[in-house]
Amino acid sequence: MKLNLCIKLNFMKNPAQLTPWLTGKHVNRQSQSGPSILFISGGSALTSFCHTLTKSTQNSVHLITTFDSGGSTAELRKHFNIPAIGDIRSRLITLANDSLPEIRHLANLLNYRFPHQAKPQNLKIELEHILTGEHILTQKLPLGLLNFIQHTLQSFFERKPANFKLNGASIGNLCLVGCYFSHDKNLDSCIEVFSELLDIKGKILPVLDDDYHLVAELESGSKICGQHLITGKEVNPIASPVKNLFLTQDLLFHTPQQPKTSQKVIDQIMQADLICYPPGSFYTSVIANLLVSGVAEAIHENPCPKVFLPNTTADPEQLGMNLTDMLSQLNQLGKCTKLKILLDEKDSSYPFSTQVDSLNCGSEIIKLDLISPHSQPFYDTKKVVDALLNLIPDIKAK
Known part of the structure; x- marks a missing residue:
């Protein structure tokens, strides 16, 4: 499942650019x-x-x-170490700046879990709807933010083994793992990207x-x-x-x-x-x-x-x-x-x-x-x- 995404990896590695681009607001987290x-x-x-x-x-x-x-963390750790x-x-979600509608929509998506009892074919269809922006949780996302989510999910699914189970998986966890691999397995850098996107009030x-x-x-x-x-x-x-x-x-x-x-x-x-x-x-x-x-x-x-x-x-x-x-x-x-x-x-x-x-x-x-x-x-x-x-x-x- 491949998509031609307009967001590029080198752009994603500069989180300071992401929040103003997505929300139209210049966030200065250093001033907290x-x-x-x-x-x-x-x-x-x-x-x-x-x-x-x-x-x-x-x-x-x-x-x-x-x-x-x-x-679902066990499934991720088993396959990716x-x-x-x-x-x-x-x-990240509990510290997010939920006064901004874009961030509320993002938080709702990152919190979403695939149904535990769903059939693999139904999970594949739902995933496709997320990746194409047709899912109810992605329809209100700004285009740039949707592209970012698409990119991180694509990064994840390019690496996932065929026997990986989506049942119960958190979209946020999948996005974080995709971002983690896109940042050379540097968890701090990955957290900083999402901290900027969610404009969190604190440090993780x-x-x-x-x-x-x-x-x-x-x-x-x-x-x-x-x-x-x-x-x-x-x-x-x-x-x-x-x-x-x-x-x-x-x-x-x-x-x-x-x-x-x-x-x-x-x-x-x-x-x-x-x-x-x-x-x-x-x-x-x-x-x-x-x-x-x-x-x-x-x-x-x-x-x-x-x-x-x-x-x-x-x-x-x-x-x-x-x-x-x-x-x-x-x-x-x-x-x-x-x-x-x-x-x-x-x-x-x-x-x-x-x-x-x-x-x-x-x-x-x-x-x-x-x-x-x-x-x-x-x-x-x-x-x-x-x-x-x-x-x-x-x-x-x-």
Whole structure:
């Protein structure tokens, strides 16, 4: 399936030209203002915070894990041996400037998934409608933006094997993979292109641009390889607490490895005004970032406040853990012994003991009104964002 596309690869490699061309508006992302709050989390738990967050700062930084192995991401990683890009796509969309209609149309398309149960012939027809601009989600796209989507999809399908299954595949993921290959397998460059197109209010950084998987050693002695087998969302939850977590490229023998993050990630961590471990899957979304060499060291070196927001609902990965256990993991792997723990003052929503023993005496528990009647049992995003901003010294002093 080939199309004669009017957008060329060398044009696509200059993202600074793309947004003005597509929207007619000159976007200067360098002028984005507000404090730099860096979130150590790659999962969907932070999605609800992003819209509220962008009203207070357009300079948040999101360190995203690239180790997911479930759903349609598994199909992409199996065939292309690439880092996971699903959480990157999701965070790009949640930080997008949805005040512009062109960007709303683009976000809707990137969020779209092919039906899980559709027949291959029907999927092929629907794909053709996207590539020709006849699909309902492409009809309102400006011509230049449609050409860009066509180009990235064409880049993907020129490389996809014949046995690749489109069922459940996200259009956004396919576009990101096509862009990834068009940019010589440089994930940062690919993210920058989509950040410009979506005019995102913040920065997104992959913690690692390489093909690694998570392995959990359980207290029972067994090992589980693959994020989707650990998190308890696609399969039954783990039956034994996690004893150790590490990264591997060796899916057969599970040899532990500790790859190094990029200097760009280290610099962003060092420049942050506040570092937050937000709610989310504790091991696969939060702790996983700390397994990459350079991340914990940079967190430790930055003197800014470090904040932990525990989950308010049960997390299958935290089997058998209380707050002390969580802090021990963050202190050990994150090299951070002076965490500020934000808890709701009612202290009744947490599915674990919130008592902290003397081993974590360097940590400070701060109890605030963080859960409102309309948000319970989850955090009220406005209350949490305000609480984080108030912990940044320069802002608190104003």
